[in-house]
Amino acid sequence: MSSISVKELLEHATVHKYGVPAINVFNYESVKWAIGAAEGERLPVIIQVYPGFREHIDLKYIADFTRDMAAKASVPVAVHLDHSNTFEIAVAGIRDGFPSVMLDGSTLPFEENVQMTKDVIRVARVFGVDVEAELGHVGTGSKLEDIVDAANYTSVEQAVEFVERTGCDSLAVAVGNAHGVYIKEPKLDFDRIAQIRYSLSIPIVLHGCSDIPDDQIQKSVNLGISKFNIATEYDRAIYQAICSNVKPEENKGSFFRLQSTAADEVKSFVVRKLRLLNPNNYSL
Ligand SMILES: [Zn+2]
Structure with missing residues (x-):
């Protein structure tokens, strides 16, 4: 039984100076492969679902089987709902x-973000x-x-006030990172990361x-960030793995075999990320 809460896992990772990959999944195989890689490496992993995919897969259904797989895994696995940008989406995830759910009020003015985050936390508790x-x-890489x-x-001063007023369990920060494919190589603001880490206890x-x-x-990782969201690259790794294995003579026209x-x-992709995020060789 190796389910763990995201909060507990990330607090452990922060203390022990490793990063946890939070892998975005969208079907049974994408969950199974990510957990399988973590088990092989004897490292924890977070499995998360983007609510925008609810037209593709029922969120309760994927939450149910992912929680079940987490409970049966031989390493700690945490389950999380990614970017919920309204109160309703976050509470529906609960x-x-x-x-664990993310409430993303980052496009709202500060006070409205504080209020919506507090509203969701009240239900979540x-x-x-x-x-x-x-x-x-955190915008778009394009x-x-x-x-x-x-x-x-992220402003360091605002982050301190935000965490104090909302009581959130973890905080996603904007420090030169963006979603999707980057049109220009990102240059993270390490001074800001260090200041945020120094100023917050979550x-x-x-x-x-x-x-x-x-x-x-x-x-x-070494500056103390503990959750690293990986969506675009994982999706691409699956696409490339499928493409490179399209060999009709071997798969005999069978999608099951191809998969x-x-x-x-x-x-292997997930293993590489697990090792990358573990520069200080933490082991369970
Ligand atoms: Zn995001």
């Missing part, structure tokens, strides 16, 4: 059985659910200003980790 919040806005404009970055989360250079990721042959390549 209703659907996610033990009744159900013992963890809440990740966001301050500063927009240059979203990457380089420090006006979008775990810190980095979104948009796909394609951030390895040295910057490892430096972020099975892709498993090793996908797991």
